[in-house]
Amino acid sequence: MSNFLDPFNFEPFWQPYRKDTKRFQEVFPHQAAFPELVRQTETLAYLIRSYTVYSMTCAALGHPGGSFSEADFIAVMYNFILRFNPFDSKWNQRDVFYLSKCHACPALYAALALFGYFPLSDLTRYGAWDSHLESHPDSTTTPGIEISGGSLGQIPGVAVGRALGIRRHGPDEGDRMVYVLLGDGECNEGAVWEAFMAAGHYRLDNLVFIIDYNKVQAKGFVNTDMSIEPLAEKLAAFNLEPWEVNNGHNVAEIIDLFNTLHTQRRGKPTAVILNTVKGKKVSICQYNPNWHTSAPRETGMAQDWLWELWERDGQRLGIPEEFPVRLGKAITVVPPLHDNPDQIIEKQA
Amino acid sequence: MAQFTIPERNASKEMRYQMGYALADLAHEFENIVAVDADLRSSSGLHIFEYFHPDKLIKMGIAEQNMITVSAGLSQEGFIPFPCTFDAFSRRFLDQLYISVAYAQTNVKVLGAYVGLFTGKAGATHQSDKELGVLLRVPNLRVIEPGFNVEMRQALRVAVETAGPFYLRIVRCEVEENEINADYQFQLGKGVTVIDEGNDVGLVSTGYMIRTAKIAADKLLNKGIGVRLDHHPSLKPFDTTLLYDLATKVKAIVTLENHCVSGGLFSLVAEALALKGVQVPVGAIGTDPEDFIHTGHVNDLLAHYKMTSDDVVAQAEAVLRLK
Numbered sequence: 001m002s003n004f005l006d007p008f009n010f011e012p013f014w015q016p017y018r019k020d021t022k023r024f025q026e027v028f029p030h031q032a033a034f035p036e037l038v039r040q041t042e043t044l045a046y047l048i049r050s051y052t053v054y055s056m057t058c059a060a061l062g063h064p065g066g067s068f069s070e071a072d073f074i075a076v077m078y079n080f081i082l083r084f085n086p087f088d089s090k091w092n093q094r095d096v097f098y099l100s101k102c103h104a105c106p107a108l109y110a111a112l113a114l115f116g117y118f119p120l121s122d123l124t125r126y127g128a129w130d131s132h133l134e135s136h137p138d139s140t141t142t143p144g145i146e147i148s149g150g151s152l153g154q155i156p157g158v159a160v161g162r163a164l165g166i167r168r169h170g171p172d173e174g175d176r177m178v179y180v181l182l183g184d185g186e187c188n189e190g191a192v193w194e195a196f197m198a199a200g201h202y203r204l205d206n207l208v209f210i211i212d213y214n215k216v217q218a219k220g221f222v223n224t225d226m227s228i229e230p231l232a233e234k235l236a237a238f239n240l241e242p243w244e245v246n247n248g249h250n251v252a253e254i255i256d257l258f259n260t261l262h263t264q265r266r267g268k269p270t271a272v273i274l275n276t277v278k279g280k281k282v283s284i285c286q287y288n289p290n291w292h293t294s295a296p297r298e299t300g301m302a303q304d305w306l307w308e309l310w311e312r313d314g315q316r317l318g319i320p321e322e323f324p325v326r327l328g329k330a331i332t333v334v335p336p337l338h339d340n341p342d343q344i345i346e347k348q349a
Numbered sequence: 350m351a352q353f354t355i356p357e358r359n360a361s362k363e364m365r366y367q368m369g370y371a372l373a374d375l376a377h378e379f380e381n382i383v384a385v386d387a388d389l390r391s392s393s394g395l396h397i398f399e400y401f402h403p404d405k406l407i408k409m410g411i412a413e414q415n416m417i418t419v420s421a422g423l424s425q426e427g428f429i430p431f432p433c434t435f436d437a438f439s440r441r442f443l444d445q446l447y448i449s450v451a452y453a454q455t456n457v458k459v460l461g462a463y464v465g466l467f468t469g470k471a472g473a474t475h476q477s478d479k480e481l482g483v484l485l486r487v488p489n490l491r492v493i494e495p496g497f498n499v500e501m502r503q504a505l506r507v508a509v510e511t512a513g514p515f516y517l518r519i520v521r522c523e524v525e526e527n528e529i530n531a532d533y534q535f536q537l538g539k540g541v542t543v544i545d546e547g548n549d550v551g552l553v554s555t556g557y558m559i560r561t562a563k564i565a566a567d568k569l570l571n572k573g574i575g576v577r578l579d580h581h582p583s584l585k586p587f588d589t590t591l592l593y594d595l596a597t598k599v600k601a602i603v604t605l606e607n608h609c610v611s612g613g614l615f616s617l618v619a620e621a622l623a624l625k626g627v628q629v630p631v632g633a634i635g636t637d638p639e640d641f642i643h644t645g646h647v648n649d650l651l652a653h654y655k656m657t658s659d660d661v662v663a664q665a666e667a668v669l670r671l672k
Contacts, residue, residue: 138452139453140453140454146425147421147422147425147449147453147455148448148449148452148453149448149449149453150448151444151447151448153414154414154418154444154445154448154449155418155449156418157414157415157417157418157419157421157422157445157449158418158419158421158422158425158449159422160415160418160419160422161418161419161420161421161422161423161424161425161426161430162422162423162425162426163422164407164419164422164423165422165423165424165425165426165427165428166426168426168428169426190414191414191415191418191445194409194412194414194415195415195418195419197410197412197415198409198410198412198415198419201410
């Protein structure tokens with residue numbers, strides 16, 4: 001296993017589950033392939049979290065809480081559900097995946113790199129000047145990003161337009177789907193409900209909203225800052241069909257729900273309440289608003305996070321101990337390109 | 350079919366209705382054009398578009414922010430959406446325009462209707478005379494303010510044929526079919542010299558105010574004051590070459606805009622001249638940036654804000670005295 005001297009060479013222990021990511025086919029729990037799909041998707045989620053720690057720490061920038069809460073869901077989407085071609089990111093028969101909670105892009109960037117949209121080494125320069133990886137995604141520079149964003153509440157409306165547009169193309173695009181991952185705090189934005197209203201009105205059953213209900217927003221708890229309950233009832237009242245994933249970190253449950261959703265298009269948009277834990281799998285970040293924003297401030301802390309992720313998941317998934325150690329050692333905080341004659345000291349988040 | 354009265358094509362010179370016809374005509378030629386309405390179609394003129402293309406008018410209800418983001422999404426599937434509401438409500442969707450349209454470079458063509466003072470008794474909430482202050486500073490956005498119906502039709506076509514975000518300011522009131530000449534062709538980023546009869550005062554107009562500028566030019570010429578009138582329908586990009594040419598020839602300039610005198614045409618002119626060190630006094634015709642435009646007949650508003658041709662003449666004489 002000497003390959004693991006290079007922590008960016010993940011291929012010995014993970015490759016995309018599907019040989020052809022342009023196709024979707026259910027894998028059911030009773031089928032022999034299911035345990036391998038689950039193990040393989042959990043490995044992907046582990047890698048997404050690990051490379052997210054890496055890129056955020058290099059950048060001294062990022063949103064660990066939301067990146068960790070969505071990691072398992074993003075792993076399922078790219079490994080199993082979405083139809084896409086990383087080598088032709090504008091392939092016109094692809095499913096559309098929008099990340100509306102744009103601040104949680106480190107996890108998405110890691111997933112896109114793992115699937116070959118761009119080199120994994122690009123993650124080193126997340127948020128650096130001249131990098132294509134913006135602090136909030138820019139669709140004009142990053143392959144695989146469907147639209148630029150960062151101001152919350154806009155992308156659900158974009159998704160409504162996209163789904164309407166796909167429907168106007170007619171039956172040959174009838175099977176194309178639009179998925180939008182929203183934040184729970186994002187649902188405080190009125191524009192989200194304008195989009196829900198329009199989606200329900202136009203009966204867009206090629207559109208799936210997924211709410212990453214990690215219960216924590218930027219500076220506090222959703223429950224006390226601005227509650228979105230009763231969420232399922234609200235979604236139903238807007239003519240969306242609500243579904244619930246009881247544990248959004250159980251990839252088997254997510255896979256199973258999407259196996260089902262595939263057959264449930266009956267003239268209503270779908271809304272999935274994905275129950276998760278903010279900061280999942282790094283103890284200090286879990287259910288803690290203080291880690292909504294803020295990358296590890298020093299590499300030692302990042303190395304501790306990587307080690308915890310390995311102890312929780314990497315170890316049981318057969319990832320060698322060397323991987324988190326060497327990935328941690330590869331972290332260097334990327335300095336600015338320029339000196340400043342005015343000696344401005346900026347402590348980045 | 351539409352429940353609204355559809356004016357005959359040639360019965361009304363109102364730019365809003367001619368815009369409805371022009372967009373409907375373009376949609377026969379460009380099949381991927383759609384219009385997106387936020388419940389103002391018979392006011393904005395989109396009801397005419399709807400009459401000819403009922404399946405291509407997408408209704409979003411009274412939800413301007415969603416109208417813009419939905420348009421961005423439609424454009425991503427190859428459609429050319431024309432979202433249309435009152436220009437005043439651009440205040441509501443500015444962030445959507447800034448990010449989902451301009452930053453993302455989606456192919457959305459926003460129609461801002463009822464611009465400026467010529468709106469009927471719209472009042473402070475519906476009058477739009479401050480919006481250029483921000484619209485002209487949105488990266489990637491092209492901002493066009495046509496002054497007559499030929500120019501409006503040409504600008505619409507340019508917007509369809511040019512990829513990327515556009516914002517067109519459309520007046521509600523009657524305008525002339527053509528204020529320049531039969532050979533005139535609107536060009537993105539270009540102004541045009543309309544009158545070139547002397548080098549005393551330069552009038553610089555945009556949008557509807559070309560009308561007032563032409564009347565004022567006649568009055569100035571009758572007084573023996575030489576006038577050149579440049580019209581700038583393209584506010585962003587702005588034709589600074591034409592402006593510098595004017596500024597090096599005339600003794601003083603007066604800008605005319607259907608907007609307040611800060612953040613719009615006057616600011617474009619003053620900023621450009623200051624950067625080049627061109628020392629020409631510039632007077633400004635337009636509304637007061639510190640005012641909400643209260644309800645009243647347009648004649649009373651124009652009198653209050655000194656925006657008639659007589660006021661232009663007085664301003665021209667005043668700035669000439671500064672020289």
